[in-house]
Amino acid sequence: MRKWVNRGALMLSFALVLTSGCEWKSVSTSASTDLEHPGHHDGSAVEESAGSNSMATQANEPVPAPKTIDIINSKGSKIGTATLTQVPEGVKFQVDVAGMTPGKHGMHIHETGVCTPPDFKSAGEHFNPEHKHHGFDNPQGYHAGDLPNLEVGSDGRGRAEVVAPKLTLAKDKANSLFKTGGTALVIHEKEDDYKTDPSGNSGNRVACGVIK
Secondary structure (H helix, E strand, C coil), X not given: CEEEECCCCCEEEEEECCXXXXXXXXXXXXXXXXXXXXXXXXXXXXXXXXXXXXXXXXCCCCCCCCXXXXXEECCCCEEEEEEEEEECCEEEEEEEECCCCCEEEEEEEECCCCCCXXXXXXXXXXXXXXXXXXXXXXXXXXXXXXXXXXXECCCCCEEEEEEECCCECCCCCCCECCCCCCEEEEEECCCCCCCCCCCCCCCCEEEEEEEC
């Protein structure tokens, strides 16, 4: 059973409860526009897994330093940044972009830390070391690099704060964003449907940021 609570135009709080053997924690997130879509992980919703899939840093381990990356568009121009921070639940992404088309945009981590415009195919496929299918709503999913959709407002600004429980910034751990060759944060032109391989029918890649 999923419960979604609207906290207002600028701040949304989502509580998500699954009763099928995997426990999810309540979360809080911000977005540039007002959203309420029961039954889907729309907008900048955050999901944090408290189960065995979490790549959280243990209390007695050193915490990796935060990393801020530039995000560029298909012309190679900087349109924003993303700050990656190791938190107990996984990796927190704070994304802030401007000059984008209003609406929802698929957002994923890709397997190669190269962002060559205009198509960003250099970033490779989704970061999927566990060999899952794409999408939070896919019974055979989801990719470690799958993230909630980014909501862009009418002003072209998009902000999101999301936590990816399967990822880590620790270089010597599985599912590290700083694996050999790095990874990339890619934003797509359309909304991710959270179920269709390989990228949720989210269309072309329109923005990219190198994670190394």
